[in-house]
Amino acid sequence: MKTAVNPWTTSSATLAVAGMIIVGIGLYFIALRPPLLPEDIRYMNLSAAELEAIGPRLAMWLSQVFRVLGGYALATGALLVALAFTAFRARHPVAVTGALVGGASSIGLMSAVNFTLGSEFRWPLFACALVWAVSLIAYGLESSRNHQPLTNKEPVP
Numbered sequence: 001m002k003t004a005v006n007p008w009t010t011s012s013a014t015l016a017v018a019g020m021i022i023v024g025i026g027l028y029f030i031a032l033r034p035p036l037l038p039e040d041i042r043y044m045n046l047s048a049a050e051l052e053a054i055g056p057r058l059a060m061w062l063s064q065v066f067r068v069l070g071g072y073a074l075a076t077g078a079l080l081v082a083l084a085f086t087a088f089r090a091r092h093p094v095a096v097t098g099a100l101v102g103g104a105s106s107i108g109l110m111s112a113v114n115f116t117l118g119s120e121f122r123w124p125l126f127a128c129a130l131v132w133a134v135s136l137i138a139y140g141l142e143s144s145r146n147h148q149p150l151t152n153k154e155p156v157p
Helices: 010-031 038-044 048-085 092-118 124-148
Strands: none
Touching: 010 092, 038 048, 038 092, 048 092, 092 124
């Protein structure tokens, strides 16, 4: 016997897209992100001599840190995609909690910190966070639209 498949909703499709974006961020950190961006050096306010003294050791260490960060981002994104395909799409109440916590602690926090740092990536990351937030807003709107209050009255024929 084949089980009924839940239809794709705006919320589940948008959550899947948010997860794919976070997977992309993870891949960027694993494979492409240089250890020090010009904005990092500006933020640390290092002189050329200070950068020359610690730069190579700092770069080696940061490369490893960003690989780990990228792995976590990739895993979070993959789990958000899996959640969108399964429990979120099936409207399991705990799924929205998972999407809220997973998104807030990943792309939400990353976006907020990048604003705090004045990063050049703050607006693109904010746009990514908005995709995640839209999925939660859509979930709430879909739930309120499908919610029918219980009454003691018999339906009118």
